[in-house]
Amino acid sequence: MIDIELLRSDRARVEENLGRRRNPALLRLVAEVFEEDVAWRATVQEADRVRAQRNTLGQRIAAARKAGETTDALLAESKALPEALKEVERREAELRRSRDQHLARIPNLLDPSVPYGKDDTENVVVATWGSRGTVGAAKRPHGEALEELGWADFERARRASGAGFYYLEGPLVLLDLSLQRFALDFLVERGFTPVVPPFMLRREPYEAVTDLNDFESVMYKVEGEDVYLIATSEHPLAALYQGEILDEEAVPIRLAGLSVNFRREIGGHGVDQKGLFRVHQFSKVEQFVFCRPEDSPKIHEELRETAEEIFRRLEIPYRVVNVCTGDVGTIAAKKYDIEAWFPRQQAYREVVSCSNCTDYQARSLGIRLGRAGRPGKVVPHTLNSTAIATSRALVAIVEQHLQEDGRLEVPKVLRPYLGGREHLGPPRPRAHGAP
């Protein structure tokens, strides 16, 4: 959430910033929070006065008892207080609940360098790498090709688990694992600590790290439990230090998350397309950083550079876009997307999302930065970026490196993880019949 202190002290600045998101409802939300906060503070003072009265009387009763004096008059005076207090507390709690609920829906303040625009068509390309022209164009959609090779089974997965799921089989499993291992090693070299987080997260920390709308459209809820399947390791990594004070000497903390991610993908383009591009379940290596507020812009660029380098080493052409104000999302103050070139689709499609969330997540999680027992604590910044989401990377690799003879040329950097093999395949007959 944003800092309500900022809203109190400089409402105009908050409104100006949120106005860039081109969503008039946000300004109404700000006005609502502002007014509820003023009213709430008034009731807090009201309640405090009643409590102070109660405390004073209580102490006088105790003192009178001790002195052996009569307490009838004091008791009579106290009688009415609990009811009055209960009434004020009810109003106070209601105002606070409502204010907090509205406050939680105010998105993060945008960095000034985020381009102004209405949607993803107005994102600004800031870098491109690799040649679109020289890549070999696969003839068919990757999903069909993989099924024919016996490297993935979408039909049986549909039968067993539903649309959007898949069985990875044979060499593709090894390729998937080699991508994960390559990305992890790459990050470890750069000072990241590998972390496999829980794949389920409770509602409370989840609300602190994600857009509240995601609970309806993105997350799978486990029935009968207060947990959700994670949509990315970013979320449990952010929650790792929930409620804690991070030592200012210990940051930046760089974590390399490895997890399977689960997404319902309701709305949008759905999962109707056969293949691995948009699926309910995929593996991802994620960069995540806790840092001092003043360091986050620089580290954001580092995360982006690291993600770019991974795609360069995989020899996958890409471009980087600076995501515009209308498309940047609730949590991030600034976001780069890396879009890989998909030759069959003749299109750049998102493979990396690299965000500076500033203090938005950390404040909701109650994470502070400083020294225990010493004043002057601040809210740290959090950043996250994909290193590699294997599903989409596999699509890009298959589309670019699958040869006419059905063999897949392995990108050089992955060969050490595959026993030095330069090619995967050729296809062999499936061990089972048609579904």
Add this chain to the structure above:
RNA sequence: GCUGAGGUAGCCUAGCCCGGCAAGGCGCCAGCCUUGAAAGCUGGUGGCGGCAACGCCACGGGAGUUCAAAUCUCCCCCUCAGCGCCA
């Protein structure tokens, strides 16, 4: 799943039986002392509201009883240990 023990400030612990201003230790900060440091001594060290004086809150969460709840009652959550089950 069963049984038991727990959850108190950044950390550790007391207080709970028997209701009456949440105590102590560690750590940290400042001052005194010192050539300097340590030790020692003194004072600080959380959150909310308030311009401030100050007030309020904070004992896992919630509800109840009471003039008054860390303390009594009820419900819930979490952690640990043992047992059970289990890859």
